[in-house]
Amino acid sequence: MELSESAAEIIASAVLILVSLIGNALLIFCTWRCIIRRLPTSFSLIFSLAVSHLAKNLVVNVMIIVVRSGGAFDSTACKIGRFTAALSTVLAIWFTLYLAVFYCTKLNRVVHPLSSPPSRKWRKYHLFAVFTLWIAGVAVCCPILVYGEKKASVLVENGTYQNIILLHDGCQVNYAQEQVDLIYGQIFLVVIELLPLVLLLLVTFWIGLLCCERKKATYGDIYIGEDATEAEVLRASKLVVLLMVLVTVLWVAHFVLIHLREDLMSYPFIPAVRMVLFSGYSALSPYLLMLINYKVRVQLRSMRPFCCPNVKKSVHPVVKKHIPEMAVPESSPCT
Numbered sequence: 007m008e009l010s011e012s013a014a015e016i017i018a019s020a021v022l023i024l025v026s027l028i029g030n031a032l033l034i035f036c037t038w039r040c041i042i043r044r045l046p047t048s049f050s051l052i053f054s055l056a057v058s059h060l061a062k063n064l065v066v067n068v069m070i071i072v073v074r075s076g077g078a079f080d081s082t083a084c085k086i087g088r089f090t091a092a093l094s095t096v097l098a099i100w101f102t103l104y105l106a107v108f109y110c111t112k113l114n115r116v117v118h119p120l121s122s123p124p125s126r127k128w129r130k131y132h133l134f135a136v137f138t139l140w141i142a143g144v145a146v147c148c149p150i151l152v153y154g155e156k157k158a159s160v161l162v163e164n165g166t167y168q169n170i171i172l173l174h175d176g177c178q179v180n181y182a183q184e185q186v187d188l189i190y191g192q193i194f195l196v197v198i199e200l201l202p203l204v205l206l207l208l209v210t211f212w213i214g215l216l217c218c219e220r221k222k223a224t225y226g227d228i229y230i231g232e233d234a235t236e237a238e239v240l241r242a243s244k245l246v247v248l249l250m251v252l253v254t255v256l257w258v259a260h261f262v263l264i265h266l267r268e269d270l271m272s273y274p275f276i277p278a279v280r281m282v283l284f285s286g287y288s289a290l291s292p293y294l295l296m297l298i299n300y301k302v303r304v305q306l307r308s309m310r311p312f313c314c315p316n317v318k319k320s321v322h323p324v325v326k327k328h329i330p331e332m333a334v335p336e337s338s339p340c341t
Contacts, residue, residue, distance in 0.1 A: 023067050025290075030060045066094075067285055098291075109213075112242075241297075
């Protein structure tokens with residue numbers, strides 16, 4: 007039973023790491039190629055999300071695989087694991103909210119055009135806000151890095167790990183006072199994740215209203231459709247809604263599972279389910295983020311010759327054969 011539990015969690019962690027590594031690596035590569043000359047706001051948000059996702063999978067999930075495989079961990083590993091898990095989750099929710107507000111604002115400008123073009127100075131403010139979110143996330147999670155430690159009663163009588171949730175049962179955070187534990191550990195950390203999710207629901211509702219209003223928009227009782235820019239904004243806004251649904255469902259399910267873990271200890275599949283809920287957003291969201299910005303999609307299409315080199319070689323000979331045949335009758339000196 008214990009072996010099957012550990013094996014299931016190891017397999018789930020390995021699959022999530024692989025899926026997340028491929029998706030986020032492609033996302034970072036394509037985004038980096040797009041921002042060589044300039045750094046738009048959407049690229050900075052997508053890049054930040056990809057980095058936070060990679061940190062969660064390459065640090066926390068790898069550590070869980072090592073522990074489940076029989077390796078030992080100490081207080082330093084607990085500090086790093088708890089801090090990375092909290093920081094990556096907080097940043098993922100914050101940046102998703104920022105991305106939703108960003109595209110909701112652009113959609114609002116499509117539905118309600120401005121009388122004058124927006125100032126380009128806002129781009130600097132957006133980049134400063136992204137940098138501020140990184141600093142704020144690290145500052146918020148610093149107490150976990152300071153007070154995190156290994157729990158003394160992790161091992162059971164057999165000397166093996168028994169259906170524990172590593173970052174919550176194997177590691178703990180001992181604050182200096184009980185009031186700090188209550189205010190910071192149980193209230194503040196939950197609020198800074200739950201409040202953005204509530205705001206995400208409101209932003210999603212606003213996006214839905216704007217999309218409905220856009221469909222009913224007419225000019226002189228004639229609907230003239232939408233140009234390429236408007237279609238891109240509408241497409242990105244709908245994908246942001248899918249991101250919101252994904253992150254909200256996974257966060258709520260993981261939150262409920264953590265608080266009911268003592269009642270679910272007898273179920274052997276709980277560790278694997280916890281891994282899917284914990285890292286599911288970081289593994290699946292990169293593939294939706296690739297579709298949001300058209301420049302990232304262009305970079306993905308440009309990578310096809312590297313993935314399928316035979317396709318390019320089969321096209322050129324056909325072109326080279328037809329061109330001389332059409333040119334021979336016209337070039338009489340050759341005959």
